[in-house]
């Protein structure tokens with residue numbers, strides 16, 4: 214589905230109207246292409262004192278070959294257009310230190326390049342060593358979420374909280390947020406904990422891994438299957454028998470295997486486990502993407518529409534996860550990713566069933582993350598906002614147009630944006646990431 218308004222704004226007439234009438238100007242967001250560098254412009258780094266996190270950030274910037282300077286070296290002049298501003302705020306031990314945010318960002322923020330990146334790294338507030346530090350660290354959320362709304366031309370702002378002694382886990386998350394892979398992730402908070410140190414090839418981080426993707430025949434699921442395969446995984450694509458043809462098309466291109474079943478079937482979990490064991494010797498990644506909507510206001514909600522949505526979107530992931538873990542089909546070190554929705558966070562008129570199911574997916578992540586940690590299995594979720602797919606193409610025109618524009622990036626996301634976030638969670642090098650729910654919504658105006 215194309216965004217006709219965005220296409221129009223790139224024409225000479227469109228540009229004039231946008232400028233003169235102050236209309237939304239959604240810059241087409243660059244996406245990552247195979248073999249491209251993590252970041253293709255200069256980075257300015259700033260910090261509140263020296264810290265382990267700061268050292269890890271600078272080591273990563275060197276590792277990816279980024280040209281970077283520190284703000285104290287006087288680079289905050291008009292000579293450079295930074296592609297990214299990275300600020301280590303882990304050293305903020307009291308609210309007095311918050312002044313450093315304004316001192317660092319105010320002089321340089323205007324120069325941020327189009328589709329630029331701002332990343333603030335803080336200490337997980339709940340794990341702070343004092344109440345003063347907790348308050349200062351928690352304050353970073355307000356700063357990043359507001360700055361996300363202020364920056365223009367496709368730039369994003371995200372906050373990464375890192376637990377004490379977890380600085381070595383920063384790499385995969387910084388790579389994600391610095392690169393165009395995070396094009397539609399804006400105003401978000403990721404929390405990194407400790408975990409085993411995994412070093413893998415960032416070009417093929419999923420090599421040797423097997424990934425299950427439900428609802429893989431089209432839309433976001435097809436993009437997830439392609440992206441995980443691009444990153445080296447062997448993909449098992451699941452979809453309903455009616456979608457056998459499109460599923461085959463997706464899977465034949467990436468050399469995986471297909472499994473035709475309805476995820477709500479009573480034996481779905483057993484069949485998935487058996488397929489994974491017999492054809493692939495087990496599973497490392499599970500993506501619960503299959504989902505449906507049956508929208509009606511509660512006053513008109515039919516029982517079958519309520520049940521169908523709860524069954525597909527929540528009870529199936531719950532049951533399949535339980536069986537795959539208990540049967541040992543998911544290997545230790547595995548990664549489970551749920552697909553929630555912005556509606557599950559903010560609520561939505563006509564979607565009580567859908568929002569209940571999608572909030573339940575967040576519950577699944579929160580409840581299981583600590584339990585599965587014993588097996589070194591991680592569980593996270595993405596919560597997409599408005600993504601251009603067949604699902605959103607069905608929304609009436611006026612509501613669709615509002616949905617598209619009501620976010621900091623003034624446009625809908627693409628299936629690849631959701632897929633990239635899932636690939637970041639699936640990466641074994643993201644061993645410190647569990648219990649996270651990250652929205653892929655261009656910083657929608659709806660919800661927290």
Ligand code: NAD
Pocket residue numbers: 427428429430431432433434451452453456474475476477501502503504505525552553554555596597598599600601602603604605
């Ligand atoms: P889609 O309708 O285009 O594709 C969903 C796929 O899931 C289809 O191939 C369908 O056949 C499959 N599926 C549905 N029920 C199934 C079942 N019982 N068993 C097996 N497969 C089944 O949807 P999409 O837009 O690609 O959405 C994918 C996921 O993202 C869903 O969970 C959806 O709720 C979520 N999501 C989408 C958006 C959006 O803007 N498109 C926003 C938020 C969340």
